[in-house]
Amino acid sequence: MAKQSNLQKVLQQGYFAVTAEVGPPRCADFAPLKEKAEMLRDYVDAINITDNQTAIVRLSSQSCCGELVRMGIDPVFQMTCRDRNRIALQSDILGAAAQGAINMLCLSGDHQTFGSEPNSKNVFDMDSIQLIDVLAGMTRGVFAGGDRMEAPLAAFIGAAVNPFADPLELRVSRLRKKVKVGAQFVQTQCVYDLDRFARFMEMVRKEGLDGKVHILAGITPLKSAKAARYMRDKVAGITVPEDLIKRMEAAADPKEEGIRICLETIRQLQEIKGVAGIHLMAIAWEEAVPEIVRQAGLYPRPVAEG
Amino acid sequence: MITGNRKPLTQIFEMIKFYERILIVGCGTCVTVCMSGGLKEAEETAAAIRLQRQQEGRPVRVAARVVERQCEPEFLESLDAELENYEVVLSLACGIGVQCYNLWRPNKLTLPGLDTVGAGYPVKQGLWYEACLSCGDCMLAHTGGICPIARCAKSLQNGPCGGSVKGKCEVTKVTTVPEGHDCAWQLIYDRLTALGKLELLDEVRPPKNWSKAHHGGPRKLEREDMQIG
Numbered sequence: 001m002a003k004q005s006n007l008q009k010v011l012q013q014g015y016f017a018v019t020a021e022v023g024p025p026r027c028a029d030f031a032p033l034k035e036k037a038e039m040l041r042d043y044v045d046a047i048n049i050t051d052n053q054t055a056i057v058r059l060s061s062q063s064c065c066g067e068l069v070r071m072g073i074d075p076v077f078q079m080t081c082r083d084r085n086r087i088a089l090q091s092d093i094l095g096a097a098a099q100g101a102i103n104m105l106c107l108s109g110d111h112q113t114f115g116s117e118p119n120s121k122n123v124f125d126m127d128s129i130q131l132i133d134v135l136a137g138m139t140r141g142v143f144a145g146g147d148r149m150e151a152p153l154a155a156f157i158g159a160a161v162n163p164f165a166d167p168l169e170l171r172v173s174r175l176r177k178k179v180k181v182g183a184q185f186v187q188t189q190c191v192y193d194l195d196r197f198a199r200f201m202e203m204v205r206k207e208g209l210d211g212k213v214h215i216l217a218g219i220t221p222l223k224s225a226k227a228a229r230y231m232r233d234k235v236a237g238i239t240v241p242e243d244l245i246k247r248m249e250a251a252a253d254p255k256e257e258g259i260r261i262c263l264e265t266i267r268q269l270q271e272i273k274g275v276a277g278i279h280l281m282a283i284a285w286e287e288a289v290p291e292i293v294r295q296a297g298l299y300p301r302p303v304a305e306g
Numbered sequence: 307m308i309t310g311n312r313k314p315l316t317q318i319f320e321m322i323k324f325y326e327r328i329l330i331v332g333c334g335t336c337v338t339v340c341m342s343g344g345l346k347e348a349e350e351t352a353a354a355i356r357l358q359r360q361q362e363g364r365p366v367r368v369a370a371r372v373v374e375r376q377c378e379p380e381f382l383e384s385l386d387a388e389l390e391n392y393e394v395v396l397s398l399a400c401g402i403g404v405q406c407y408n409l410w411r412p413n414k415l416t417l418p419g420l421d422t423v424g425a426g427y428p429v430k431q432g433l434w435y436e437a438c439l440s441c442g443d444c445m446l447a448h449t450g451g452i453c454p455i456a457r458c459a460k461s462l463q464n465g466p467c468g469g470s471v472k473g474k475c476e477v478t479k480v481t482t483v484p485e486g487h488d489c490a491w492q493l494i495y496d497r498l499t500a501l502g503k504l505e506l507l508d509e510v511r512p513p514k515n516w517s518k519a520h521h522g523g524p525r526k527l528e529r530e531d532m533q534i535g
Contacts, residue, residue: 082460086513108467111459111477122460129464130513144513162468167495170507174465177510189468236469236476 002139002154005102006074007046009304010277011185011214016270017277018298019076019187019216020289021048024059030067033059036286037073043293045301046103048076048187048279052083055115062092066099076158077101080109085125086134086144093135097153105158105187106131129177132159136182157182161215162189163200165237172203175213185214187279190231192240194268201272210274217269220281221288222258225249259292266296307427308336308400309434310420312347315354321417322396326365328355329392330419331385331407332372333399340434343398343420345372351398351419367392376403379410389414424456442518442525448506450497457490463511466491 010017020040025032037047047068051061065075077096079089093104108128112120126134134144141152159178163171175186191197197217204210222228222240225248232240244261251257269275278298282288293299313321322328330348338344348370359366369388373381376399389395395416397404407416424436439456445463446453455461459477469476470489478486498504516522 108460108462111469113477124461125516126513127460127462127464128467129510133510134513160468165466165468165470166472166489167466167470167492170465170491170495173507176508177464181510237467237471 002152003102004154004306005046005156006304007076007103007185008156009306010045010302013302013304015045015277015302015304016298017046017214017216018044018280018293018301019046019048019277020044020280020282020286021050022064022286023050023053023283024061024064026056026058028059030059030064033064033067034071037068037071039286040289041071041073043290043299043301044280045277045304046074046076048078048105051078051080051107051109052115053078054110055082055112055117057116062096062099062101065096065101069100074103075101076103076105078105078107079131080107081124081126081128081131082109082112082122085123089126089131090134090138090143093138093153093155097155102154103156103158103185104135105160106135106183107160128159129174129181132157132178132183133181139182156184158185158187159183160189161186162237163191163197164189164193164239168196168200168203171200172207172209175204175209176207179209179213183213185216185276187216188218190218190220190238190281191265191269192231192238192244194265196239197269198272201274205274210276214276215274216277216279217272217275218279218281219262219265219269219292220283221262221285221292222248222254223285224254224258225251227258255288259288259295262288262292263295266292266298307339307425307434308402309340309423309426309436310337310342310400311423312342312351312398312420313418315351315358318351318396318419319355319358322355322394325394326367327392328352328366328368328394328396329385329389330355330368330370330396330398331376331416332370333376333397333403334372334374337398337400337420338372339428343400345370348372348398351396377406379406382407382410386411440519441514441516442522443515445511445514448509448511449494450501450503450506452490452494452497454490454494457488457493459487462491463514465507466495 022036049061049064061078065077068075106128112122138153139155141149161175228245228248231238280289330352332344332348352368352370355368375381395414396419397407397416398419400422404418425438426434426436428434437456441455473492475487475489
Protein backbone atom coordinates (compact mmCIF):
# COMPACT_ATOMS: atom_id res chain seq x y z
CA MET A 1 0.00 0.00 0.00
CA ALA A 2 1.20 3.51 -0.80
CA LYS A 3 2.49 5.65 2.03
CA GLN A 4 -0.31 7.55 3.77
CA SER A 5 -0.26 10.95 5.40
CA ASN A 6 -1.46 11.65 8.92
CA LEU A 7 -4.34 13.73 7.55
CA GLN A 8 -5.33 10.88 5.25
CA LYS A 9 -5.37 8.38 8.12
CA VAL A 10 -7.30 10.74 10.41
CA LEU A 11 -9.96 11.23 7.76
CA GLN A 12 -10.12 7.60 6.72
CA GLN A 13 -10.48 6.51 10.32
CA GLY A 14 -13.49 8.77 10.65
CA TYR A 15 -12.14 11.44 12.97
CA PHE A 16 -13.29 15.05 12.55
CA ALA A 17 -10.14 16.53 11.01
CA VAL A 18 -8.51 19.86 11.77
CA THR A 19 -6.04 21.53 9.43
CA ALA A 20 -4.61 25.04 9.52
CA GLU A 21 -2.91 27.29 7.05
CA VAL A 22 0.47 28.94 7.39
CA GLY A 23 1.82 31.49 4.94
CA PRO A 24 5.59 31.25 4.32
CA PRO A 25 7.79 34.25 5.12
CA ARG A 26 8.99 36.81 2.59
CA CYS A 27 12.64 35.99 3.11
CA ALA A 28 15.00 33.04 2.77
CA ASP A 29 14.62 31.88 6.35
CA PHE A 30 12.53 29.04 7.75
CA ALA A 31 12.52 30.53 11.27
CA PRO A 32 9.20 32.47 11.07
CA LEU A 33 7.52 29.43 9.51
CA LYS A 34 8.88 27.10 12.18
CA GLU A 35 7.72 29.38 14.94
CA LYS A 36 4.14 29.34 13.62
CA ALA A 37 4.24 25.61 12.88
CA GLU A 38 5.54 24.86 16.38
CA MET A 39 2.61 26.80 17.85
CA LEU A 40 0.11 24.76 15.80
CA ARG A 41 1.81 21.38 15.97
CA ASP A 42 -0.37 19.71 18.62
CA TYR A 43 -3.63 21.31 17.53
CA VAL A 44 -3.94 20.24 13.92
CA ASP A 45 -3.64 17.07 11.84
CA ALA A 46 -1.80 18.80 9.02
CA ILE A 47 -0.58 22.26 8.10
CA ASN A 48 -1.28 23.78 4.70
CA ILE A 49 1.55 25.79 3.20
CA THR A 50 0.25 28.40 0.82
CA ASP A 51 1.78 28.88 -2.61
CA ASN A 52 2.51 32.59 -3.04
CA GLN A 53 -1.00 33.33 -1.84
CA THR A 54 -2.75 36.38 -3.25
CA ALA A 55 0.09 36.36 -5.78
CA ILE A 56 2.57 37.81 -3.29
CA VAL A 57 6.11 36.43 -3.57
CA ARG A 58 7.04 34.23 -0.61
CA LEU A 59 9.36 31.38 0.29
CA SER A 60 8.34 28.44 -1.87
CA SER A 61 5.64 26.10 -0.64
CA GLN A 62 7.66 23.08 -1.70
CA SER A 63 10.69 23.94 0.44
CA CYS A 64 8.51 24.87 3.44
CA CYS A 65 6.69 21.53 3.17
CA GLY A 66 10.06 19.79 3.32
CA GLU A 67 10.91 21.73 6.45
CA LEU A 68 7.61 20.74 8.10
CA VAL A 69 8.33 17.09 7.36
CA ARG A 70 11.75 17.48 8.99
CA MET A 71 9.93 18.92 12.01
CA GLY A 72 7.69 15.86 12.09
CA ILE A 73 4.59 17.77 10.96
CA ASP A 74 2.31 16.58 8.16
CA PRO A 75 2.25 19.27 5.44
CA VAL A 76 -0.36 20.02 2.80
CA PHE A 77 1.56 21.17 -0.25
CA GLN A 78 -0.53 23.86 -1.93
CA MET A 79 0.21 24.55 -5.56
CA THR A 80 -1.37 26.91 -8.00
CA CYS A 81 -1.50 26.72 -11.77
CA ARG A 82 -0.77 30.43 -12.02
CA ASP A 83 3.02 30.34 -12.00
CA ARG A 84 4.09 26.99 -13.42
CA ASN A 85 3.47 24.92 -16.48
CA ARG A 86 2.98 21.16 -16.36
CA ILE A 87 6.73 20.56 -16.47
CA ALA A 88 7.42 22.70 -13.40
CA LEU A 89 4.32 21.51 -11.53
CA GLN A 90 5.21 17.85 -11.95
CA SER A 91 8.81 18.60 -11.02
CA ASP A 92 7.70 20.40 -7.85
CA ILE A 93 5.30 17.57 -7.01
CA LEU A 94 8.27 15.20 -7.17
CA GLY A 95 10.34 17.63 -5.12
CA ALA A 96 7.71 17.92 -2.39
CA ALA A 97 7.08 14.18 -2.36
CA ALA A 98 10.80 13.39 -2.21
CA GLN A 99 10.95 15.49 0.94
CA GLY A 100 8.09 13.53 2.46
CA ALA A 101 5.00 15.57 1.60
CA ILE A 102 1.99 13.45 0.72
CA ASN A 103 -0.99 15.82 0.91
CA MET A 104 -1.13 17.93 -2.24
CA LEU A 105 -3.72 20.62 -2.83
CA CYS A 106 -4.41 21.65 -6.42
CA LEU A 107 -5.52 25.25 -6.96
CA SER A 108 -6.07 27.63 -9.85
CA GLY A 109 -4.43 30.51 -7.97
CA ASP A 110 -5.31 34.13 -7.32
CA HIS A 111 -4.75 36.31 -10.36
CA GLN A 112 -1.32 37.94 -10.39
CA THR A 113 -2.76 41.43 -10.84
CA PHE A 114 -3.75 41.33 -7.14
CA GLY A 115 -0.28 40.63 -5.88
CA SER A 116 3.21 41.97 -5.54
CA GLU A 117 4.15 41.44 -9.18
CA PRO A 118 1.14 42.76 -11.11
CA ASN A 119 3.14 43.14 -14.33
CA SER A 120 4.07 39.47 -14.47
CA LYS A 121 2.86 36.96 -17.03
CA ASN A 122 0.67 34.15 -15.74
CA VAL A 123 0.94 30.58 -16.92
CA PHE A 124 -2.32 28.62 -16.54
CA ASP A 125 -1.01 25.89 -18.81
CA MET A 126 -3.51 23.73 -16.89
CA ASP A 127 -6.44 24.50 -14.64
CA SER A 128 -6.89 22.99 -11.18
CA ILE A 129 -9.02 20.10 -12.47
CA GLN A 130 -6.42 19.20 -15.04
CA LEU A 131 -3.74 19.39 -12.34
CA ILE A 132 -5.71 16.94 -10.19
CA ASP A 133 -5.98 14.69 -13.23
CA VAL A 134 -2.21 14.85 -13.82
CA LEU A 135 -1.45 14.26 -10.14
CA ALA A 136 -3.77 11.25 -10.09
CA GLY A 137 -1.93 9.97 -13.15
CA MET A 138 1.35 10.30 -11.29
CA THR A 139 0.01 8.11 -8.48
CA ARG A 140 -0.51 5.49 -11.20
CA GLY A 141 3.07 6.03 -12.35
CA VAL A 142 2.42 8.10 -15.47
CA PHE A 143 3.51 11.66 -16.26
CA ALA A 144 1.15 14.10 -17.99
CA GLY A 145 2.88 13.55 -21.31
CA GLY A 146 2.43 9.79 -21.08
CA ASP A 147 5.95 8.74 -20.03
CA ARG A 148 6.21 6.10 -17.32
CA MET A 149 7.68 7.31 -14.04
CA GLU A 150 10.54 5.38 -12.51
CA ALA A 151 8.26 4.79 -9.53
CA PRO A 152 4.67 5.86 -8.88
CA LEU A 153 3.97 8.71 -6.49
CA ALA A 154 2.27 8.43 -3.11
CA ALA A 155 -0.14 11.35 -2.81
CA PHE A 156 -3.31 12.29 -0.98
CA ILE A 157 -4.97 14.51 -3.53
CA GLY A 158 -6.72 17.66 -2.43
CA ALA A 159 -8.71 20.39 -4.08
CA ALA A 160 -10.44 23.60 -3.13
CA VAL A 161 -14.10 24.40 -3.45
CA ASN A 162 -15.82 27.73 -3.04
CA PRO A 163 -19.51 27.29 -2.27
CA PHE A 164 -19.89 31.08 -2.08
CA ALA A 165 -18.84 31.96 -5.59
CA ASP A 166 -21.36 32.02 -8.42
CA PRO A 167 -23.15 30.27 -9.97
CA LEU A 168 -23.91 27.87 -7.11
CA GLU A 169 -24.90 24.97 -9.41
CA LEU A 170 -21.49 25.10 -11.08
CA ARG A 171 -19.80 24.82 -7.69
CA VAL A 172 -21.30 21.37 -7.31
CA SER A 173 -20.44 20.54 -10.91
CA ARG A 174 -16.82 21.59 -10.30
CA LEU A 175 -16.65 19.42 -7.19
CA ARG A 176 -18.13 16.51 -9.13
CA LYS A 177 -15.43 16.89 -11.79
CA LYS A 178 -12.67 17.19 -9.20
CA VAL A 179 -13.83 13.99 -7.52
CA LYS A 180 -14.15 12.27 -10.87
CA VAL A 181 -10.53 12.97 -11.80
CA GLY A 182 -9.16 11.99 -8.41
CA ALA A 183 -9.65 14.49 -5.58
CA GLN A 184 -9.71 12.68 -2.23
CA PHE A 185 -10.23 15.67 0.05
CA VAL A 186 -11.37 19.24 -0.42
CA GLN A 187 -10.99 22.36 1.67
CA THR A 188 -13.60 25.07 1.20
CA GLN A 189 -13.42 28.84 1.10
CA CYS A 190 -14.16 30.47 4.50
CA VAL A 191 -17.67 29.77 5.73
CA TYR A 192 -19.54 32.74 7.17
CA ASP A 193 -22.81 32.26 5.33
CA LEU A 194 -23.98 29.00 6.89
CA ASP A 195 -27.32 29.01 5.05
CA ARG A 196 -25.60 29.01 1.69
CA PHE A 197 -23.09 26.42 2.85
CA ALA A 198 -25.91 24.16 4.09
CA ARG A 199 -27.63 24.56 0.71
CA PHE A 200 -24.41 23.62 -1.05
CA MET A 201 -23.92 20.57 1.18
CA GLU A 202 -27.47 19.47 0.52
CA MET A 203 -26.73 19.46 -3.21
CA VAL A 204 -23.46 17.64 -2.55
CA ARG A 205 -25.20 14.94 -0.49
CA LYS A 206 -27.94 14.56 -3.08
CA GLU A 207 -25.26 13.37 -5.51
CA GLY A 208 -23.54 11.28 -2.87
CA LEU A 209 -20.34 13.25 -3.30
CA ASP A 210 -19.81 13.47 0.48
CA GLY A 211 -19.28 9.72 0.44
CA LYS A 212 -16.56 10.02 -2.19
CA VAL A 213 -14.48 12.91 -0.89
CA HIS A 214 -13.58 14.26 2.54
CA ILE A 215 -14.93 17.80 2.85
CA LEU A 216 -13.17 20.18 5.24
CA ALA A 217 -15.00 23.46 5.81
CA GLY A 218 -12.85 26.59 5.75
CA ILE A 219 -12.86 28.89 8.77
CA THR A 220 -11.25 32.29 9.13
CA PRO A 221 -11.72 33.94 12.54
CA LEU A 222 -12.57 37.63 12.25
CA LYS A 223 -10.20 39.89 14.15
CA SER A 224 -12.18 43.13 13.86
CA ALA A 225 -15.19 44.73 12.21
CA LYS A 226 -12.79 46.24 9.70
CA ALA A 227 -11.48 42.79 8.83
CA ALA A 228 -15.05 41.54 8.41
CA ARG A 229 -15.90 44.37 6.03
CA TYR A 230 -12.65 43.81 4.16
CA MET A 231 -13.51 40.14 3.67
CA ARG A 232 -16.96 41.07 2.45
CA ASP A 233 -15.93 43.88 0.10
CA LYS A 234 -12.44 43.08 -1.10
CA VAL A 235 -11.96 39.35 -1.22
CA ALA A 236 -13.43 37.79 -4.33
CA GLY A 237 -15.72 34.85 -3.61
CA ILE A 238 -16.32 35.40 0.12
CA THR A 239 -19.68 36.42 1.53
CA VAL A 240 -20.02 37.77 5.06
CA PRO A 241 -23.64 38.11 6.23
CA GLU A 242 -24.70 41.51 7.55
CA ASP A 243 -25.55 40.22 11.04
CA LEU A 244 -21.96 39.04 11.52
CA ILE A 245 -20.67 42.47 10.53
CA LYS A 246 -23.07 44.05 13.03
CA ARG A 247 -21.98 41.68 15.78
CA MET A 248 -18.35 42.53 15.14
CA GLU A 249 -19.13 46.27 15.11
CA ALA A 250 -21.07 46.08 18.39
CA ALA A 251 -18.54 43.90 20.22
CA ALA A 252 -16.65 45.38 23.18
CA ASP A 253 -13.81 42.95 22.45
CA PRO A 254 -13.89 42.23 18.71
CA LYS A 255 -11.21 39.53 18.88
CA GLU A 256 -13.17 37.63 21.52
CA GLU A 257 -16.35 38.05 19.47
CA GLY A 258 -14.53 36.81 16.38
CA ILE A 259 -13.52 33.65 18.19
CA ARG A 260 -17.03 33.23 19.57
CA ILE A 261 -18.48 33.45 16.03
CA CYS A 262 -15.85 30.99 14.89
CA LEU A 263 -16.77 28.48 17.62
CA GLU A 264 -20.47 28.81 16.83
CA THR A 265 -19.68 28.19 13.17
CA ILE A 266 -17.66 25.09 13.99
CA ARG A 267 -20.46 23.75 16.15
CA GLN A 268 -22.98 24.25 13.36
CA LEU A 269 -20.65 22.76 10.77
CA GLN A 270 -20.27 19.64 12.89
CA GLU A 271 -24.04 19.23 12.64
CA ILE A 272 -23.98 19.27 8.83
CA LYS A 273 -23.83 15.79 7.40
CA GLY A 274 -20.88 15.31 5.08
CA VAL A 275 -18.53 17.79 6.77
CA ALA A 276 -15.44 15.76 7.64
CA GLY A 277 -13.43 18.46 9.34
CA ILE A 278 -12.39 22.08 9.41
CA HIS A 279 -9.59 24.02 7.80
CA LEU A 280 -8.50 27.06 9.83
CA MET A 281 -7.14 29.97 7.86
CA ALA A 282 -6.28 32.39 10.65
CA ILE A 283 -4.57 34.86 8.40
CA ALA A 284 -1.89 36.76 10.37
CA TRP A 285 -3.55 35.43 13.53
CA GLU A 286 -2.17 31.92 13.81
CA GLU A 287 -1.95 32.24 17.60
CA ALA A 288 -5.77 32.07 17.70
CA VAL A 289 -5.76 28.51 16.36
CA PRO A 290 -4.84 26.60 19.57
CA GLU A 291 -7.50 28.47 21.52
CA ILE A 292 -10.17 27.80 18.87
CA VAL A 293 -9.31 24.11 18.64
CA ARG A 294 -9.28 23.75 22.43
CA GLN A 295 -12.56 25.61 22.97
CA ALA A 296 -14.22 23.72 20.13
CA GLY A 297 -13.48 20.52 22.02
CA LEU A 298 -11.25 19.29 19.23
CA TYR A 299 -8.14 18.96 21.41
CA PRO A 300 -6.26 16.70 21.81
CA ARG A 301 -5.96 15.61 18.22
CA PRO A 302 -6.46 11.92 17.49
CA VAL A 303 -3.50 9.62 17.04
CA ALA A 304 -4.35 7.80 13.84
CA GLU A 305 -3.45 4.14 13.58
CA GLY A 306 -1.20 2.74 10.92
CA MET B 307 -11.28 42.54 -35.96
CA ILE B 308 -7.97 43.72 -34.52
CA THR B 309 -8.24 46.40 -31.88
CA GLY B 310 -5.59 48.80 -30.64
CA ASN B 311 -4.85 52.04 -28.85
CA ARG B 312 -2.76 54.78 -30.34
CA LYS B 313 0.40 55.11 -28.28
CA PRO B 314 0.57 58.04 -25.85
CA LEU B 315 1.86 61.15 -27.61
CA THR B 316 4.82 61.44 -25.24
CA GLN B 317 5.98 58.00 -26.37
CA ILE B 318 5.51 58.95 -30.00
CA PHE B 319 7.41 62.23 -29.55
CA GLU B 320 10.30 60.32 -27.95
CA MET B 321 10.32 57.68 -30.71
CA ILE B 322 10.51 60.23 -33.55
CA LYS B 323 12.65 62.89 -31.89
CA PHE B 324 15.59 62.52 -34.27
CA TYR B 325 13.49 62.74 -37.45
CA GLU B 326 12.44 65.82 -39.36
CA ARG B 327 10.41 64.26 -42.17
CA ILE B 328 7.76 61.86 -40.93
CA LEU B 329 5.00 60.11 -42.85
CA ILE B 330 2.16 58.94 -40.64
CA VAL B 331 0.23 56.11 -42.23
CA GLY B 332 -3.09 54.94 -40.86
CA CYS B 333 -4.75 51.66 -41.71
CA GLY B 334 -8.20 51.77 -43.25
CA THR B 335 -9.60 48.56 -41.84
CA CYS B 336 -9.76 47.33 -38.20
CA VAL B 337 -8.08 50.22 -36.42
CA THR B 338 -10.16 52.71 -38.39
CA VAL B 339 -13.29 51.02 -37.08
CA CYS B 340 -12.05 51.21 -33.48
CA MET B 341 -11.05 54.81 -34.14
CA SER B 342 -7.46 54.55 -33.08
CA GLY B 343 -5.40 54.24 -36.25
CA GLY B 344 -7.35 55.52 -39.24
CA LEU B 345 -6.87 58.71 -41.31
CA LYS B 346 -8.52 60.87 -38.67
CA GLU B 347 -6.16 59.66 -35.96
CA ALA B 348 -3.21 59.99 -38.33
CA GLU B 349 -4.15 63.64 -38.93
CA GLU B 350 -4.57 64.29 -35.22
CA THR B 351 -1.20 62.76 -34.51
CA ALA B 352 0.41 64.83 -37.25
CA ALA B 353 -1.12 68.00 -35.81
CA ALA B 354 0.17 67.13 -32.34
CA ILE B 355 3.67 66.51 -33.66
CA ARG B 356 3.67 69.82 -35.53
CA LEU B 357 2.55 71.66 -32.42
CA GLN B 358 5.14 69.99 -30.24
CA ARG B 359 7.95 70.79 -32.67
CA GLN B 360 6.73 74.36 -32.98
CA GLN B 361 6.95 74.71 -29.19
CA GLU B 362 10.44 73.29 -29.27
CA GLY B 363 11.39 75.48 -32.18
CA ARG B 364 12.49 72.51 -34.22
CA PRO B 365 11.41 72.01 -37.82
CA VAL B 366 9.35 69.06 -38.93
CA ARG B 367 7.63 67.99 -42.09
CA VAL B 368 4.83 65.62 -41.31
CA ALA B 369 1.97 64.28 -43.44
CA ALA B 370 -0.94 61.99 -42.61
CA ARG B 371 -2.13 59.32 -45.04
CA VAL B 372 -4.06 56.09 -44.94
CA VAL B 373 -3.95 52.86 -46.93
CA GLU B 374 -6.78 50.37 -47.10
CA ARG B 375 -4.88 47.59 -45.36
CA GLN B 376 -1.21 47.60 -44.40
CA CYS B 377 -1.13 43.81 -44.26
CA GLU B 378 -1.53 43.40 -48.02
CA PRO B 379 1.35 44.46 -50.26
CA GLU B 380 -0.65 45.96 -53.12
CA PHE B 381 -2.26 48.56 -50.87
CA LEU B 382 1.13 50.05 -49.95
CA GLU B 383 1.81 51.06 -53.56
CA SER B 384 -0.43 54.12 -53.42
CA LEU B 385 2.07 55.89 -51.13
CA ASP B 386 5.29 54.78 -52.78
CA ALA B 387 5.87 57.99 -54.76
CA GLU B 388 5.80 60.28 -51.73
CA LEU B 389 7.45 57.79 -49.42
CA GLU B 390 10.79 58.96 -50.86
CA ASN B 391 10.26 62.41 -49.34
CA TYR B 392 10.25 61.10 -45.77
CA GLU B 393 12.88 59.70 -43.46
CA VAL B 394 10.60 57.50 -41.44
CA VAL B 395 7.11 56.03 -41.42
CA LEU B 396 4.98 56.11 -38.30
CA SER B 397 2.37 53.42 -38.79
CA LEU B 398 -0.90 53.51 -36.92
CA ALA B 399 -1.75 49.98 -38.02
CA CYS B 400 -1.66 46.94 -35.75
CA GLY B 401 1.61 45.13 -35.14
CA ILE B 402 1.06 43.14 -38.29
CA GLY B 403 0.78 46.27 -40.43
CA VAL B 404 3.96 47.74 -38.92
CA GLN B 405 5.87 44.55 -39.66
CA CYS B 406 4.51 44.34 -43.18
CA TYR B 407 5.58 47.93 -43.89
CA ASN B 408 9.09 47.15 -42.68
CA LEU B 409 9.15 43.91 -44.65
CA TRP B 410 7.80 45.23 -47.93
CA ARG B 411 9.42 48.69 -47.81
CA PRO B 412 12.79 47.72 -46.32
CA ASN B 413 14.47 50.98 -47.34
CA LYS B 414 12.40 52.89 -44.81
CA LEU B 415 12.15 52.30 -41.10
CA THR B 416 8.55 52.02 -39.99
CA LEU B 417 7.82 52.76 -36.32
CA PRO B 418 4.77 51.63 -34.35
CA GLY B 419 2.35 54.39 -33.39
CA LEU B 420 -0.23 52.03 -31.95
CA ASP B 421 -0.36 49.33 -29.28
CA THR B 422 -2.27 46.32 -30.55
CA VAL B 423 -4.81 45.14 -27.97
CA GLY B 424 -6.18 41.99 -29.53
CA ALA B 425 -8.71 40.27 -31.71
CA GLY B 426 -12.18 41.16 -30.57
CA TYR B 427 -15.62 42.48 -31.36
CA PRO B 428 -17.66 45.61 -30.64
CA VAL B 429 -19.89 45.39 -27.55
CA LYS B 430 -21.41 48.83 -27.97
CA GLN B 431 -20.35 52.21 -29.30
CA GLY B 432 -16.79 52.76 -28.10
CA LEU B 433 -16.28 49.39 -26.40
CA TRP B 434 -14.58 46.28 -27.74
CA TYR B 435 -13.88 42.97 -26.02
CA GLU B 436 -11.00 40.67 -26.76
CA ALA B 437 -12.49 37.37 -27.94
CA CYS B 438 -9.87 35.12 -29.56
CA LEU B 439 -6.28 34.32 -28.63
CA SER B 440 -5.67 32.21 -31.76
CA CYS B 441 -4.93 29.13 -29.67
CA GLY B 442 -5.09 26.92 -32.75
CA ASP B 443 -7.48 24.41 -31.18
CA CYS B 444 -10.95 25.93 -31.01
CA MET B 445 -13.10 24.70 -28.13
CA LEU B 446 -16.15 26.89 -28.75
CA ALA B 447 -18.28 23.81 -29.48
CA HIS B 448 -17.97 22.85 -25.80
CA THR B 449 -18.73 26.24 -24.36
CA GLY B 450 -21.78 27.55 -26.19
CA GLY B 451 -19.70 29.76 -28.48
CA ILE B 452 -18.04 31.77 -25.70
CA CYS B 453 -14.27 31.43 -25.43
CA PRO B 454 -12.85 30.79 -21.94
CA ILE B 455 -9.29 30.89 -23.27
CA ALA B 456 -9.65 34.52 -24.29
CA ARG B 457 -12.34 35.71 -21.93
CA CYS B 458 -11.45 34.01 -18.64
CA ALA B 459 -8.53 35.84 -16.97
CA LYS B 460 -7.01 32.44 -16.16
CA SER B 461 -7.99 30.66 -19.40
CA LEU B 462 -9.68 27.98 -17.28
CA GLN B 463 -11.22 25.17 -19.28
CA ASN B 464 -13.31 23.31 -16.72
CA GLY B 465 -15.48 25.98 -15.19
CA PRO B 466 -15.12 29.12 -13.11
CA CYS B 467 -12.55 29.72 -10.39
CA GLY B 468 -13.63 30.74 -6.90
CA GLY B 469 -13.47 34.41 -7.78
CA SER B 470 -16.64 34.61 -9.88
CA VAL B 471 -19.21 36.69 -8.04
CA LYS B 472 -22.53 37.99 -9.36
CA GLY B 473 -21.41 37.35 -12.89
CA LYS B 474 -18.19 39.33 -12.59
CA CYS B 475 -14.56 38.23 -12.79
CA GLU B 476 -12.33 38.71 -9.75
CA VAL B 477 -9.95 40.72 -11.89
CA THR B 478 -12.72 43.33 -12.29
CA LYS B 479 -11.26 45.55 -9.58
CA VAL B 480 -8.05 46.21 -11.43
CA THR B 481 -9.36 46.18 -14.95
CA THR B 482 -9.55 49.07 -17.34
CA VAL B 483 -12.92 47.98 -18.69
CA PRO B 484 -15.27 50.48 -17.03
CA GLU B 485 -18.06 48.16 -15.96
CA GLY B 486 -15.77 45.26 -15.14
CA HIS B 487 -15.20 41.99 -16.92
CA ASP B 488 -18.01 39.52 -17.13
CA CYS B 489 -17.01 36.11 -15.82
CA ALA B 490 -16.65 34.04 -19.00
CA TRP B 491 -17.88 30.95 -17.19
CA GLN B 492 -21.02 32.71 -15.95
CA LEU B 493 -21.71 33.67 -19.58
CA ILE B 494 -21.06 30.10 -20.69
CA TYR B 495 -23.30 28.74 -17.94
CA ASP B 496 -26.13 31.12 -18.86
CA ARG B 497 -25.80 30.35 -22.56
CA LEU B 498 -25.71 26.57 -22.08
CA THR B 499 -28.68 26.82 -19.71
CA ALA B 500 -30.63 28.70 -22.40
CA LEU B 501 -29.60 26.11 -25.00
CA GLY B 502 -30.52 23.22 -22.71
CA LYS B 503 -26.98 21.89 -22.99
CA LEU B 504 -25.71 22.23 -19.46
CA GLU B 505 -24.47 18.65 -19.52
CA LEU B 506 -21.54 19.88 -21.65
CA LEU B 507 -20.08 21.33 -18.46
CA ASP B 508 -19.77 17.88 -16.93
CA GLU B 509 -17.20 16.86 -19.53
CA VAL B 510 -13.69 17.01 -18.11
CA ARG B 511 -11.55 18.92 -20.56
CA PRO B 512 -8.07 17.34 -20.46
CA PRO B 513 -4.90 19.46 -20.40
CA LYS B 514 -4.86 21.51 -23.58
CA ASN B 515 -2.41 20.98 -26.40
CA TRP B 516 -0.77 24.40 -26.37
CA SER B 517 1.71 23.36 -29.03
CA LYS B 518 -0.96 24.36 -31.55
CA ALA B 519 -0.79 27.87 -30.13
CA HIS B 520 2.23 30.17 -30.24
CA HIS B 521 3.83 28.05 -27.51
CA GLY B 522 4.75 25.46 -30.13
CA GLY B 523 6.85 28.11 -31.89
CA PRO B 524 5.86 30.83 -34.38
CA ARG B 525 3.11 29.47 -36.57
CA LYS B 526 2.60 29.69 -40.27
CA LEU B 527 -0.32 28.86 -42.46
CA GLU B 528 0.69 26.91 -45.51
CA ARG B 529 -1.70 25.99 -48.31
CA GLU B 530 0.22 24.00 -50.87
CA ASP B 531 -2.83 23.86 -53.13
CA MET B 532 -2.69 27.64 -53.47
CA GLN B 533 1.03 27.94 -54.10
CA ILE B 534 2.36 28.70 -57.55
CA GLY B 535 5.74 27.34 -58.59
